[in-house]
Amino acid sequence: MDYSPINFRDKLANVQEQWSPRVIAKLNDYQFKVVKLEGDSIWHTHLETDEAFIILSGELDNEFRNGNVHVREGELFVVPKGGEHKPFASTECAVLLIEPRGTRNTGDAAGERTAELDVCVQLK
Amino acid sequence: MDYSPINFRDKLANVQEQWSPRVIAKLNDYQFKVVKLEGDSIWHTHLETDEAFIILSGELDNEFRNGNVHVREGELFVVPKGGEHKPFASTECAVLLIEPRGTRNTGDAAGERTAELDVCVQLK
Numbered sequence: 001m002d003y004s005p006i007n008f009r010d011k012l013a014n015v016q017e018q019w020s021p022r023v024i025a026k027l028n029d030y031q032f033k034v035v036k037l038e039g040d041s042i043w044h045t046h047l048e049t050d051e052a053f054i055i056l057s058g059e060l061d062n063e064f065r066n067g068n069v070h071v072r073e074g075e076l077f078v079v080p081k082g083g084e085h086k087p088f089a090s091t092e093c094a095v096l097l098i099e100p101r102g103t104r105n106t107g108d109a110a111g112e113r114t115a116e117l118d119v120c121v122q123l124k
Numbered sequence: 125m126d127y128s129p130i131n132f133r134d135k136l137a138n139v140q141e142q143w144s145p146r147v148i149a150k151l152n153d154y155q156f157k158v159v160k161l162e163g164d165s166i167w168h169t170h171l172e173t174d175e176a177f178i179i180l181s182g183e184l185d186n187e188f189r190n191g192n193v194h195v196r197e198g199e200l201f202v203v204p205k206g207g208e209h210k211p212f213a214s215t216e217c218a219v220l221l222i223e224p225r226g227t228r229n230t231g232d233a234a235g236e237r238t239a240e241l242d243v244c245v246q247l248k
Contacts, residue, residue: 004193
């Protein structure tokens with residue numbers, strides 16, 4: 001087995017592109033992904049699963065139809081299954097996502113923000 | 125729905141007891157738990173699940189029969205299912221655990237380190 005811990009800062013240093021989640025670890029059939037976000041995502045819903053956001057740096061808003069959640073570094077927010085939401089970051093933030101393998105970043109919606117699944121961080 | 129993010133530092137401020145995981149959020153049938161650790165746990169194995177540790181402050185060792193993993197603040201380590209391990213912290217560290225609901229902190233072993241399941245943080 002691999003006895004190396006996974007350092008979030010090291011992984012993020014190898015992520016250049018925004019809005020492109022990179023798989024860094026797995027937990028049973030769940031995946032940990034790091035992603036850099038800036039600007040607006042699109043309104044979307046995950047019909048089959050909750051989705052966890054942990055903010056590693058910066059700040060992220062998750063807009064819902066009836067409210068807004070402002071999440072800062074050192075905070076966790078779980079978007080409940082079926083909750084239509086739109087992530088937004090006024091300046092670049094880094095996020096750890098935890099969700100089942102196969103969860104698409106834009107859920108039931110599709111557009112230029114829709115990223116490829118199962119892409120791992122390329123380490124230099 | 126509750127639009128409040130979960131702040132790890134605030135939750136930890138309400139955890140007095142070491143070795144007592146406190147549930148702070150759920151993700152489908154998984155739970156996020158914060159725990160303060162200092163000293164030795166006992167050798168144990170989770171036969172049914174992987175177990176994720178994210179270090180929120182301090183440093184944690186996870187000893188395995190064939191190696192040791194030293195995990196620092198800002199790092200993640202996933203103990204693979206069936207991997208016999210013993211957590212150890214020379215000074216107090218704070219950890220975020222992510223694992224399926226019903227996962228006992230000492231796995232297949234039992235002892236004074238075995239904690240009650242499904243205890244939530246009591247907020248003042």
